[in-house]
Amino acid sequence: MYNHEMATGEIEIIINKLEILNEVSKLPFNLRKYQKPKEQLRLQHRYIDLRFPEMQNVLRQRSKMVHNMRKFLVEEHSFVEVETPTLFCRTPGGAREFVVPTHHSGLFYSLVQSPQQFKQMLMAGGID
Structure with a gap:
């Protein structure tokens, strides 16, 4: 059956049987x-x-x-x-780190405290 007044298309479906599996x-x-x-x-x-x-x-x-x-x-x-990592290997330092465990036994990452290290690597690589 066609319904030309519908904004979403021309085909209209007629349902013969409806079974509700889960109420909203x-x-x-x-x-x-x-x-x-x-x-x-x-x-x-x-x-x-x-x-x-x-x-x-x-x-x-x-x-x-x-x-x-x-x-x-x-x-x-x-x-x-440049997108720098959010998680990085743990580094010793004065700041308290937020440690993130992994699914691999004994491996941990921490949230990056400062992107300074990555900036220095980029600058050493010639990207200013």
Whole structure:
């Protein structure tokens, strides 16, 4: 059966039999109402809050802004974007480290305290 008034397409399906396997819980707030729920409730259910067009527009604007900044820095100023590791082998030092265990017996990593070591390696390699 065809329904030309549907925005999503032309084909409409008629169901002969329906079996509900799991009932859906009620959403904590309505997405179609004009009045927005309180911010605390929205933050607790962020995955639902992201369905609002305003929130999607914020993400799109942020993405465009970051893209334009990177494009400007790379194309017009010859910047090189380098991603340094977040986890690194443990190093002795004065700062207390956040240790992350691995699935391999006896291997541990820690969160990087400072990207200074990586910056120095890049500079020694000729990247300023």
